[in-house]
Amino acid sequence: MTFKKTMTSLLSNVHEGAEVQFPTGNIHLVSGKYEYYHYLCDGFDDRGWGCGYRTLQTLCSWINQNYQKNVEVPSIRQIQEILVDLEDKPRSFLGSRQWIGSFEVCLVIDKLYNIPCKIIHVNKGDNLSTIVDTLKTHFEKFGSPIMMGGDVDCSSKGIMGIHIERSEASLLIVDPHYVGKEQTKEFLQNKGWVKWQPLKVFLSSSFYNLCLPQAKSKTII
Incomplete structure (x- = not known):
């Protein structure tokens, strides 16, 4: 399956530099390069x-x-076509504004790249602390970015790292909801589109699904 490339250039690795916020503790980050896709x-x-x-x-x-x-990064329309071809969605899904979550992301990555993804379900925000070691191990072993979505807090986001210090942990969030021309990494971080978010601020009433691609970065030996 091949797609025409529709993008020109996007900012890369917009999380870089955010780690200076934590002079102590342990930080585990995505390895390698990615591009920042947003609204x-x-x-x-x-x-x-x-x-x-x-x-x-x-x-x-x-x-x-x-x-x-x-393959090149698929467009939104092409993603919808894949999910319809896989019979995960009806044909009425094409051209719709229906959102997708971690499960659909898993299906598309498997179809395009033949890469399995690990799905983690956390039944409420208060229990996110139970997967801290899992996320730490993922960044150490694979180094791939993670997708996170929920029900009440239904907006999807990328996770590019985790900071752990004693009993506290924070996730490095790359938010795709930004609208505007690409600025700089510093601009996105200063405006909160890329930020560290403590686990304790996630909604306790929402469940969360995380998609962890089981693809190992070439930079990890």
Whole structure:
């Protein structure tokens, strides 16, 4: 399966530099290069519903540059076509504004790259602390970015790292909801589109699903 490349250039590794916020503790980060996909980044207006697609595109850009380059990053329309072809979605899904979550991201990555993904379900935000070791091990072993979504807090986001200090942990979030021209890494971090988010601020009433691509970065020996 091949797609035409529709992108020009996007900012890469927008999380870099954010680690200076924590002079102590242990930080485990994504390894290798990825591109930052967000609302309207390709001229397609997906505001309000496309965050899952954009995070998937960010993950695909990482796979292309760090694991294997079989296909270009798919467009939102092409992602919908894949899910319909897999019979995960009905034909009415094509051209719709229906969001996708971690399970659909898993299906698309497996279809395009033949890479399995680990799905982690956390039944409420208060229990995110139970997967801290799992996330730490993922970044150490694979180094691939993670997608995270929920039900009440339903917006999808990329996780590019975890900071652990004693009994506290924070996730390094890359938010696809940004609208505008690409600025700089510093701009995105200063405006909160890339930020560390303590686990304790996640909604306790929401469940969360995480998609962890089981693809090992070439930079990890």
